[in-house]
Amino acid sequence: MTGDPSSGVPLRIRGAALRRGQRELWAGLDLDVEPGEFIAVLGPSGSGKTTLLRALLGLEEVSAGTVEVAGSRVRGRGNRRIGYVPQQRPLPPETSLRGRDLVGLGVSGHRFGFPVPRRADRARVDALVAEVGATSFADRPVGELSGGEQQRLRIGQALADDPVVLLCDEPLTSLDLANQRAIVSLIDSHRRARGTAVLFVTHDINPVLDVVDRILYIAGGSFMLGSPDEVLDSDVLTRLYGAPVEVLRAGGRLVVVGAPDAEAAHHHHSEAAE
Ligand code: ADP
Ligand code: MG
Numbered sequence: 001m002t003g004d005p006s007s008g009v010p011l012r013i014r015g016a017a018l019r020r021g022q023r024e025l026w027a028g029l030d031l032d033v034e035p036g037e038f039i040a041v042l043g044p045s046g047s048g049k050t051t052l053l054r055a056l057l058g059l060e061e062v063s064a065g066t067v068e069v070a071g072s073r074v075r076g077r078g079n080r081r082i083g084y085v086p087q088q089r090p091l092p093p094e095t096s097l098r099g100r101d102l103v104g105l106g107v108s109g110h111r112f113g114f115p116v117p118r119r120a121d122r123a124r125v126d127a128l129v130a131e132v133g134a135t136s137f138a139d140r141p142v143g144e145l146s147g148g149e150q151q152r153l154r155i156g157q158a159l160a161d162d163p164v165v166l167l168c169d170e171p172l173t174s175l176d177l178a179n180q181r182a183i184v185s186l187i188d189s190h191r192r193a194r195g196t197a198v199l200f201v202t203h204d205i206n207p208v209l210d211v212v213d214r215i216l217y218i219a220g221g222s223f224m225l226g227s228p229d230e231v232l233d234s235d236v237l238t239r240l241y242g243a244p245v246e247v248l249r250a251g252g253r254l255v256v257v258g259a260p261d262a263e264a265a266h267h268h269h270s271e272a273a274e
Helices: 049-056 099-104 119-131 147-158 177-194 234-241
Strands: 011-020 023-033 038-042 064-069 082-085 165-169 197-201 214-219 222-226 246-250 253-257
Touching (some): 038 049, 049 064, 099 119, 119 147, 165 177
Antiparallel strands (some): 011 023
């Protein structure tokens, strides 16, 4: 092989498994994410979606297999090549940090406690604030901002170091339809412009159905990876859950009916996904 072919792959997962206590969340996961690819991660509560993102960040250890980001093994905590929007905890109303300072926390110099913002950092923060459509409220305390406004700023922070991979953990939760669209569209534009690979955890596929390339569906201790048409299929999901599940299409929307709760559907050693 010439050069290092794997360094062009934003994210490479090989034979990964995740065990928590006696419970195997999933095993045998192989995934190569292409530059600019948008992958939605679906699955019931407790299926291991957050733990997967944390494992990619090196915050959790996989119990088997390897994870590489831009050709390097993930080890230790945090990784500047990965942007991360954690599952939301709304910021307390008394948070006095200004919006632009929240974004600035993602710029390396600031993150490592640089006391005085450098001019280059300031320009970088301005550009990020503009990119996420936050210019009009970036000087207000974040505690006063709406959920949608806070989410834009958190995405700006995650994009600050121009990551090769962006991990978003249920970033649409508690947003109205207009804000959901806005958030999806700005992430979609960014990955198209910059080639950033996106792993996007969501409990509802509908807001991302138009932009998604592949779906990783985790359920019942197993997973299925493929195009939306391959994965969002009644037979496929019925096998995955080990219980009757129906995928209905109505008015351009997609509804998964009968998906049992994760706790009721443990098949720790079910067949590996196809
Ligand atoms: P999801 O994001 O899909 O809702 P999580 O990844 O948060 O699921 O959690 C998956 C399962 O792993 C849950 O049952 C959770 O209780 C368990 N879990 C997560 N982290 C740990 C941990 N550090 N130790 C033990 N169990 C954990
Ligand atoms: Mg979660």
